[in-house]
Amino acid sequence: MSWLRKLIPTRINAETRPTRRVPEGLWTRCSACSSILYRGELERNLKVCPKCNHHARLGARERLDLFLDPEPREEIGAAVTAVDFLRFRDTKRYRDRLSQAQKKTGEADALVVTRGRLAGIPVVAGAFEFGFMGGSMGSVVGERFVRGVRCAIDSRSAFVCFSASGGARMQEALVSLMQMAKTSAALNALREAHLPYVSVMTDPTTGGVAASLAMLGDINIAEPKALIGFAGPRVIEQTVRETLPDGFQRSEFLLEHGVLDLIVDRRELRNRLANLLAMLMNLPAV
C-alpha cells in the first residue's frame, strides 16, 4: 500500500485520509463511534448518539433543563460561592482556577440545585457541572447540596441528584473531605422525613462523591456505560499492576455487582423517574 500512496499526489492523498474535518457548528462527531451527526438531531435526542447510544456528557443546567418541567423553577443556593481560605497554590492558584472554571462554564461552582416539578411531582434536583474543576466537591457544592435537601424537606419534595465528579476538591484540603460527611448527614434527615432520594450517576462519578452522596440513593440509577467507582482506573492499575478488564467500573458492571437498582436511558429517565417517585410518594399514577 505504501508504494501506491507515494505515487498519489499529496493533495489527493490528504483527501483520502480518514480524519475528515467536521464543519464547526452544524455537524458533530460522536466521541464513542465517530459517526458524523447532525447537531440538531443530536440535541433533539438529548445528546444520545442515535447510531451507538453513547450518552454524551451534559452540563449541569442543560441536564436540569431537560429533566424538570419547564415551570415552575427556582434555583437554590446560587448565592453560595467559593472562598480560597487556604490561599492554596499548586502549579496555579486556586483563585485563578476558580475564575477560569467560571469563565469556561458560566457557573459559579460545580453544583447547580433547582426546585421544580417532574411531571407535576414536587422535586428538588441537583446536577454536577463536570466542566467545573472536574465536578469536584468543595464547600460550595456541599452547602448547595445540603440547602437543596433542606428545601426538599421543607417543601415535601423528592430529592434527585445527578452526579458527575472526580471527587473531593483538593484545593480545599480536609474541608473538602468533610463535605462527604456533611452531605451524607443531610441525606439522613431526608430519610427521617420519609422523602425519597434518587441518585443518578452519570459519566464519570468517582472518589469522594461516589463514596458519599452518590451511593446513598433510596434508588441508585446510572446512565448507560458511565464510569463509576471509588478509585480511578489509573490508580487501581498502579496498585494491582495489571490491566483492568473491559467494562470494569462501568454502569453495567455495577448493576451486575449489585450496587445499582437500574440503568436508565436518558431519553426514558423523566417518565420512569416520575413513575417511581409517584409510587414512592403515594401519589396517583402520572
Add this chain to the structure above:
Amino acid sequence: MDLNFLDFERPIAELEAKIEELRHVADPALDIGEEVERLQAKSRHQTEQIFSSLTQWQVAQLARHPQRPYTLDYVQHLFTGFEELHGDRAYADDPAMIGGIGRLDGRAVMVIGQQKGRDTKEKIQRNFGMASPEGYRKALRLMHLAERFHLPLLTFIDTPGAYPGVGAEERGQSEAIARNLIEMSALTIPIICTVIGEGGSGGALAIGIGDWVQMLEYSIYSVISPEGCASILWKDAKKAEEAAEAMGLGAERLLKLGLIDIVLPEPLGGAHRNPEVMAATLKSALITQIDRLDGLSTEELVRRRQSRLAGYGVFKS
C-alpha cells in the same frame, strides 16, 4: 535501641550514636558518666528544637513512622478484657480493620480501628491498613451492636486510605464508605474518634464521624495523600513535600481550621519513643470525653453531631 531515625532527625541520631558508643567503652578507669549526661542533655535539647518547628511533610513522615504505635498497641495499653470480634457476616473478615469490646477504666466500650502490620508478613496480611468494603461493613456491624447495648464507640484512625483494588470495587467500596457516613451521623451512642497515625481520605472518614474528634500531635489527616495530590496537581509525585505544605495535614493546622477538637501532645520525639506515656495521655483524654458525653441526652448528642457536620465548609453567601 534502634529508633529508626528519620532524615530530619540526623543530628539527634548522631548524638545518640555517640552516647551509645561511650557506654560501650569498657574502661572502668574513665569516668564517662558526666560526659554521657552532657550529651543526653544536648540530645534532648536538639530534639526539642527540631520538633518545635516541623514542616507538614516531616509530620507526615512521623505519622507513618515504622515504629509508631498502631491500634492494637493502644488496645493493649488502654483496655482490659478486650475481645476482638471478627467478620462482616456477609463476605469476609478484613484484617485491615479490627474491632472488639473491652473495658476502659471499668466501663465497657466498643473499639474499632484500622490496623497496620509491623513486619512484612503482617503488613501484607493487614494490607498496609487499607480496608476493603468488608472491613467497613464489619465496622458498621459493630457500631450497630454497640448502639443496641449502649456502649460508647471509640474509633482509632490509621490508614493510608481505603484499598483501591479490583475486588474492593466489585464489592462496592464507595457504597461501604458512604453507608458508614450516613449511619454514623445518626448513631445514638457517643462516638469519639482519634487519629493516631495516618488519616487517609474517605477510608479514614468512614470511621471518623464523631462527637469528639481528636488527633495525636504528629498524626495527619488529609483528603488525599501528599503523593497523590502532587501527582494530580503538580503532575509529579516528587512534589509531595510541597503538596503536604499546601494542604496542611498536621493536627495543629486542622485544629486552627476548626475541623478537630483537640491535639493530644506526644512524648518528646514522637509516640514511638514512649508508647506508654502516649497511651496514658490518650486514656485520660478518652475517659474525660466519655464522661462529658454521658451527660448529654441521646437527642442532644445526635443533634449536636448533626449540626457540627452541617457546619463544615468555608464559603461566601
